[in-house]
Amino acid sequence: MLGGIYALLGIGLTLIFGIMRVVNFTHGELYSFGAYMMFxxxxxxxxxxxxxxxxxxxxxxxxxxxxxxxxxxRLRGADIDTTMLVMIGAWIAMQNVxxxxxxxxxxxxxxxxxxxPLVLGGISVAWSxxxxxxxxxxxxxxxxxLVDRTxxxxxxxxxxxxxDTARLMGVDIDTTYLATFALxxxxxxxxxxxxxxxFVVTPGMGDLAALKAFAIVILGGLGSILGATIGGFLLAxxxxxxxxxxxxxxxxxxxxxxxxxxxxxxxxxLISRKDRIG
Amino acid sequence: xxxxEGLTCRxxxxxxxxxxxLEVRQGELVALIGANGAGKTTTLKAISGLVAPVxxxxxxxxxxxxxxxxxxxxxxxIAHCPEGRRVFPYMTVLENLQMGSHLRRDxxxxxxxxxxxxxxxxxxxxxxAQTAGTLSxxxxxxxxxxxxxxxxxxxxxxDEPSLGLAPTIVDxxxxxxxxxxxxxxxxxxxxxxxxAALELSDRAYVIEQGRLTLTGTGRDLLENPRVKAAYLGA
Numbered sequence: 001m002l003g004g005i006y007a008l009l010g011i012g013l014t015l016i017f018g019i020m021r022v023v024n025f026t027h028g029e030l031y032s033f034g035a036y037m038m039f040x041x042x043x044x045x046x047x048x049x050x051x052x053x054x055x056x057x058x059x060x061x062x063x064x065x066x067x068x069x070x071x072x073x074r075l076r077g078a079d080i081d082t083t084m085l086v087m088i089g090a091w092i093a094m095q096n097v098x099x100x101x102x103x104x105x106x107x108x109x110x111x112x113x114x115x116x117p118l119v120l121g122g123i124s125v126a127w128s129x130x131x132x133x134x135x136x137x138x139x140x141x142x143x144x145x146l147v148d149r150t151x152x153x154x155x156x157x158x159x160x161x162x163x164d165t166a167r168l169m170g171v172d173i174d175t176t177y178l179a180t181f182a183l184x185x186x187x188x189x190x191x192x193x194x195x196x197x198x199f200v201v202t203p204g205m206g207d208l209a210a211l212k213a214f215a216i217v218i219l220g221g222l223g224s225i226l227g228a229t230i231g232g233f234l235l236a237x238x239x240x241x242x243x244x245x246x247x248x249x250x251x252x253x254x255x256x257x258x259x260x261x262x263x264x265x266x267x268x269x270l271i272s273r274k275d276r277i278g
Numbered sequence: 279x280x281x282x283e284g285l286t287c288r289x290x291x292x293x294x295x296x297x298x299x300l301e302v303r304q305g306e307l308v309a310l311i312g313a314n315g316a317g318k319t320t321t322l323k324a325i326s327g328l329v330a331p332v333x334x335x336x337x338x339x340x341x342x343x344x345x346x347x348x349x350x351x352x353x354x355x356i357a358h359c360p361e362g363r364r365v366f367p368y369m370t371v372l373e374n375l376q377m378g379s380h381l382r383r384d385x386x387x388x389x390x391x392x393x394x395x396x397x398x399x400x401x402x403x404x405x406x407a408q409t410a411g412t413l414s415x416x417x418x419x420x421x422x423x424x425x426x427x428x429x430x431x432x433x434x435x436x437d438e439p440s441l442g443l444a445p446t447i448v449d450x451x452x453x454x455x456x457x458x459x460x461x462x463x464x465x466x467x468x469x470x471x472x473x474a475a476l477e478l479s480d481r482a483y484v485i486e487q488g489r490l491t492l493t494g495t496g497r498d499l500l501e502n503p504r505v506k507a508a509y510l511g512a
Contacts, residue, residue, distance in 0.1 A: 165364040167348040170381035
């Protein structure tokens with residue numbers, strides 16, 4: 001289940017980096033934003049669980065678009081350090097606003113799934129986790145289809161491969177960047193909205209998620225959707241193995257040990273440049 | 279059809295093009311020749327909207343296009359086939375052609391144009407599902423030309439179309455460009471191969487260090503002693 005969530009986070013981040021060359025430090029905050037919106041819609045406004053999921057994701061897309069429009073659009077052509085500093089600032093600001101609104105106390109969200117697990121042969125799976133996994137897979141497939149088959153997806157890939165030539169083809173770079181950032185942010189918010197009801201929601205939850213998303217992107221190779229997908233599942237798998245066979249305290253460390261290994265042995269990531277972005 | 283008046287472009291403090299004035303008439307094939315770094319490519323980039331001029335005026339079909347976006351200029355009918363081919367390496371041949379028609383909405387016509395181009399360049403049809411990065415240099419150049427034609431331009435600009443290609447392919451590329459002109463499309467060509475460019479073109483401009491130094495018909499310039507000494511190695 002976590003593999004799907006990790007893959008969603010990684011794909012969002014790798015799209016934004018690959019196409020816009022922006023190291024997106026707000027990614028983790030979009031993730032916790034999704035989770036808090038889920039909390040607000042389900043627990044405070046008592047909306048339907050599934051409707052809330054859609055709304056939280058849509059708001060994530062909108063928030064991403066606002067960040068792109070207000071912050072990143074002014075920084076076009078600025079060097080990567082400037083952009084990084086601004087994004088770090090946005091990250092800190094967003095996290096503190098979250099803390100101000102929701103306080104530091106962890107929140108939990110009730111999910112509508114039966115508490116008795118689904119038992120298949122000798123394996124039992126919680127319904128809620130199965131649902132998270134299925135939706136994550138759907139979103140990943142949808143992202144692939146969007147990037148691979150649609151006009152805006154083609155414009156994204158063209159911009160990634162050769163920005164100037166894409167402009168010569170009449171691609172509107174501003175619109176493409178806006179769509180990319182909104183899509184990446186929406187995926188992060190969806191990941192948070194899906195996982196919030198499974199665990200608890202806290203203001204700092206985005207930090208570890210963002211760290212892992214960066215790890216996945218490094219693992220898969222910067223700018224590779226396929227790499228981020230494989231990297232996401234691989235990281236979750238290694239974490240489970242580490243937690244199971246060593247100690248659950250090492251769960252989060254396992255992933256980072258893997259990254260160090262990948263960086264030492266194959267610094268460009270698992271997927272070579274050839275397959276990037278679609 | 280196209281008038282460039284007093285065009286000046288800078289990269290930082292360095293002037294790449296200074297007060298350049300030139301004119302291209304409907305249906306002409308005009309060549310820009312000059313040494314490396316003379317400002318030919320920058321001139322094309324200014325016309326297609328990739329580089330913003332610091333001074334001067336660009337007029338196309340009676341409209342002022344100075345400082346307009348690349349998107350707007352393409353929509354008005356100027357296509358730019360850039361130096362070094364610049365096909366999208368990880369996209370298939372078909373996707374590259376689709377990028378050429380990115381702004382067009384007339385789907386049926388686009389499909390017909392694409393079929394027509396694939397008939398004209400059978401090698402592209404054969405390789406249509408391959409990524410463009412796996413094509414040979416000559417095939418990539420043909421793809422870049424076909425991609426530029428997919429926008430149905432009134433004026434198309436070729437930047438160094440023969441660069442890095444085998445001699446037999448070079449002839450093919452020049453043939454194709456001649457055919458494009460014969461079909462009624464106006465052509466501007468920047469070319470290192472001055473001899474071929476002058477032979478092919480109706481008129482030519484010689485640019486040196488960002489400034490216009492000579493102009494005339496291709497034939498006249500071929501006979502010009504200065505041109506001969508500087509560009510034709512005679």
